[in-house]
Amino acid sequence: MNSPASAAIEISTPYRNDLKILIVDDHDDLRLMICRMLKRAGYTQIEEADCGEIAVALARNFLFDVILLDLSMPGIGGFKACHEIRKFHGRTKSRIIACTAHASLCSKEHFLECGFCDVLAKPFSYNQLLQSISIPA
Numbered sequence: 602m603n604s605p606a607s608a609a610i611e612i613s614t615p616y617r618n619d620l621k622i623l624i625v626d627d628h629d630d631l632r633l634m635i636c637r638m639l640k641r642a643g644y645t646q647i648e649e650a651d652c653g654e655i656a657v658a659l660a661r662n663f664l665f666d667v668i669l670l671d672l673s674m675p676g677i678g679g680f681k682a683c684h685e686i687r688k689f690h691g692r693t694k695s696r697i698i699a700c701t702a703h704a705s706l707c708s709k710e711h712f713l714e715c716g717f718c719d720v721l722a723k724p725f726s727y728n729q730l731l732q733s734i735s736i737p738a
Contacts, residue, residue, distance in 0.1 A: 618643040620666040622734065625649075625656040625682070626700065627674040631723075635669060638727050639734075653677030653685075660686045665695050667734045669721070672701040680715055687716040698733050700725075 622644060626632045632649050639647055648665070650656040654677050660668065668686065672679035683697050699712050702723040712720045721733045 617666075619646065620644060620734065621646045621648075621664070623648045623650060623656060623659060623663075623665040623668045625651075625653065625669065625674075625679070626671040627651050628671075631671075635730065638730055641727075642731055653679065653682035656682050657685045660695065661689055664690070668695050668697045669700050669734070670697055670717075672699055672703065683716045696734070 622639060624632050624635050624639075624647065626635070629651070632651070636647055636649065648659060648663070650659055653670075653674055656668070656670065657677065659665075670679045670682060677685070679699055679701070683699070686695065686697065696718045697716060699717045699720045700723060701720065709720055719733050721729065725733075
């Protein structure tokens with residue numbers, strides 16, 4: 602017989618895995634790792650960009666549900682790319698998540714003020730990645 606605690610574990614909130622996701626990072630190996638993690642979780646609509654300029658161009662032409670955006674990149678960095686994307690999509694269209702090894706340098710409020718929806722501190726785990734992009738069905 603299931604105890605109330607074990608019954609609660611069996612019930613989970615369904616999350617959408619049909620999300621259109623853009624991964625933006627100038628490190629090929631990190632983009633590949635994130636892509637593999639997302640595919641393992643059942644996500645199939647994944648695009649990649651290796652710089653902020655390409656991310657802005659892609660986001661201008663395609664509406665992504667989630668954008669995982671590295672902050673430290675050559676050329677247009679993550680803060681500028683987020684600002685540019687928000688200019689034409691506003692705050693409600695895409696969930697833009699800052700991915701950074703320098704999360705402790707700024708408060709979460711600062712990231713939110715700059716247009717990000719969340720911050721994912723590198724290195725992050727599989728579960729942290731999935732939790733950050735999860736949108737209830």
